[in-house]
Amino acid sequence: AAGAAGAAAVRAAAQAGAWVIGGDQDQWVTTFEEGRVPGANRVLTSAVKRVDRAVYAALVRALEGKLAPGVVRFDLRDEGVGLAPYHEADAAIPSEVKGRIEEIANGLRSGRIRTQVGPQGEAVVRGILQRMMVWNWQAALIPFLAIFTALVIGALFIGAFDPEVWAAFGEGSVLTGLSTAWHSVVRAYTALFEGAFGSPTRIVEGVRLYFQARETKKLLTAIRPLTESLRIATPYIFAGLAVALGFRCGLFNIGAEGQYFIGGLASVYVGYSLKGVPWFVHLPLALLAGMAGGAAWAAIAGWLKAKTGAHEVINTIMLNYIAYRLADYLLQVGGPMSRPGDFRPVSPEIEPSAYLPQFFPSDPANRINVGLLLALFAVWVVYWLLFKTTIGFEIRAVGANPRAARTAGIGVARNFVLAMGLSGALAGLAGAHDILGVLHFMPNAFFSGYGFDAIALALLGKSHPVGVLLASLLFGFLRAGAQRMQAPPAFVPIDIISVVQALIIIFIAAPELVRLIYRVRPP
Numbered sequence: 001a002a003g004a005a006g007a008a009a010v011r012a013a014a015q016a017g018a019w020v021i022g023g024d025q026d027q028w029v030t031t032f033e034e035g036r037v038p039g040a041n042r043v044l045t046s047a048v049k050r051v052d053r054a055v056y057a058a059l060v061r062a063l064e065g066k067l068a069p070g071v072v073r074f075d076l077r078d079e080g081v082g083l084a085p086y087h088e089a090d091a092a093i094p095s096e097v098k099g100r101i102e103e104i105a106n107g108l109r110s111g112r113i114r115t116q117v118g119p120q121g122e123a124v125v126r127g128i129l130q131r132m133m134v135w136n137w138q139a140a141l142i143p144f145l146a147i148f149t150a151l152v153i154g155a156l157f158i159g160a161f162d163p164e165v166w167a168a169f170g171e172g173s174v175l176t177g178l179s180t181a182w183h184s185v186v187r188a189y190t191a192l193f194e195g196a197f198g199s200p201t202r203i204v205e206g207v208r209l210y211f212q213a214r215e216t217k218k219l220l221t222a223i224r225p226l227t228e229s230l231r232i233a234t235p236y237i238f239a240g241l242a243v244a245l246g247f248r249c250g251l252f253n254i255g256a257e258g259q260y261f262i263g264g265l266a267s268v269y270v271g272y273s274l275k276g277v278p279w280f281v282h283l284p285l286a287l288l289a290g291m292a293g294g295a296a297w298a299a300i301a302g303w304l305k306a307k308t309g310a311h312e313v314i315n316t317i318m319l320n321y322i323a324y325r326l327a328d329y330l331l332q333v334g335g336p337m338s339r340p341g342d343f344r345p346v347s348p349e350i351e352p353s354a355y356l357p358q359f360f361p362s363d364p365a366n367r368i369n370v371g372l373l374l375a376l377f378a379v380w381v382v383y384w385l386l387f388k389t390t391i392g393f394e395i396r397a398v399g400a401n402p403r404a405a406r407t408a409g410i411g412v413a414r415n416f417v418l419a420m421g422l423s424g425a426l427a428g429l430a431g432a433h434d435i436l437g438v439l440h441f442m443p444n445a446f447f448s449g450y451g452f453d454a455i456a457l458a459l460l461g462k463s464h465p466v467g468v469l470l471a472s473l474l475f476g477f478l479r480a481g482a483q484r485m486q487a488p489p490a491f492v493p494i495d496i497i498s499v500v501q502a503l504i505i506i507f508i509a510a511p512e513l514v515r516l517i518y519r520v521r522p523p
Contacts, residue, residue: 143460143467145514146507147474154500155185158492188485188492195484196477198225220363225480227359227368231438233476234368235260237375238430239450240457240468241382242294242423246312247463248386249419250399255301255316256427257451258323259294263428265327266293268435268442269337271350282353287374287432294428295421297323302420306413312420320451331444345444356437369437376469378426383465385422395419427451456505475501 159165159181169177199222206219239256246253267290274282301315330337331345339348360366386392397405398415406412430450435442453475460474461467482497507514515522 141520142511142514143462143508145518145520146460146504146511149507149514149517150500150503151189153503154496155189157496157499158185158188161493187489188496191484191487191489191492192478192481192497194481195225196229196481198222216362220360220366224363224366225484227366229473229476229480230372231368231476232479233472234371234375234437235430235433235448235450236453236457236472236475237469238378238426238433239454240461240472241378241465242426242430243454243458244461244463244465244468245382245386245395245426246419246423247458248399249395249415250402251302251305251416251419251423252313253298253301253316253420253423253427254313254455255298255319255451256423256430256454257447257449258316258320259297259424259427260431260448260451261320261323261327261446262297262431263290263294264431264435264442264446265330265337266290266428267354267432268347268350271354271436272348272441274354275351277351277353279353279355282351283356283436286350286354286436287429290428290432290435291425292428294431295425298424298427299417299421302417305420306416327442327446328444331442337442339441347442349441350436354436355440356433358437367438369433371433371437374429374433378429379465379469382426386465391418427454453501456501456508459505460508 162181162184165177165181165184168180202218202222206222209215210219239260242256242259243253267286270286270289271282274285277285297319298316301312301319304310304315305312328345329335331347332338333343333345335345337347339346356369356371358364358367358369360368384392386396394405394410394415395418397408397410398412398419402412405415431446434446434448457468457471457475460471461469478497478501482494485492485496486494514520
């Protein structure tokens, strides 16, 4: 129930002796004035909207005598629940109601009553078919339709700006012009596909030669577009996770690009300054330096948000420019981190002991490295942190409703700083990857756009680690394929891919537009 009328109805029901189950915790603060309004002792609240598991778990805990009066929080996988202070409310429950609840609880414990919720509030879904039936397919349908629509509009741009198409319309019939436009689009998207994944014919030929004569050169050359796509996607994964983690705490981290810079600066300094250190010490130290640099840079904005209320968007934007100018100063010719004897604004090269190992060292052009494995591990770590730990629960609770989280005893300021620090650490890892695994030095012009694209990745992935992974792979494929599109025979401007990426974000940010186009009913 929302609004003044809804609050009055909830209050009247509680005052009449009814149990109000499944309300939000902010109703305890607003509707019942933190317990000062009569009837507040009969409110069972939840910190989140999905209250079915929360209510069930709370009832089980209450029947087991483990739910004490007061606002409490359970470390369940998805839910946090609280029982409003109730004084003698337990005694007011009729015995027949208690008996019925106990009967239901016993049935749930014994398995006689089947439910999608386990005894600790966890989801219980058995079998692949059942999982597919209960999964929210529309959550995946809207992003898919957004990508499809963006590619269709991109095809219109390709045809509209191709001189051959206009010449065909001017010299021949409409059908000739449409046929030329179709071939132009097919040629462009074929180049995009082969630039992102490689030519299927060449890959098959390379595999055949490998098994017949153990010839690896052609196979490595054939899969180079795919490995380059994955190499590009790796920093996207780190940066996308960084922004998504901030979103989960209700923070808009615009500063991932600056944190990427600082992470690169820290890792390159450790990479070239330590001499004679074994790789199993040097490489982890360089990676940790990148994480620490990004974390410290982002934590500044988190601390300002927590202590002064200064908006993180403004702070992180300003910190971006400070990071750029700091890099200018450190890397300028004759600067503290410049390469001696070089007239370019670049850092010294890092020691080989700090290199991220390549998957294919025999092919230097194949730049994919173990950073991809680190990125996949980071996806698992962020998922585990957000959905399997108390820290992640608190971060999500603060992001969902800071006021309710504070009422439940969660440190909002502490989680702001923590979430921004973790976000910056991931963005710093993106910079460290590009230094230690690709460039092996830091140029003054270290701009990549990864930090800003990460905002799009977090939106496209719905701030879920797995969604961010898939979105990062998509952007990696698009970015790698765009290089092939602008080459012969397609000759399509690389900016078309930027248009497609922008359209994807527009449609993701406005799902109602996608539903309107394809007549998809809201869930």
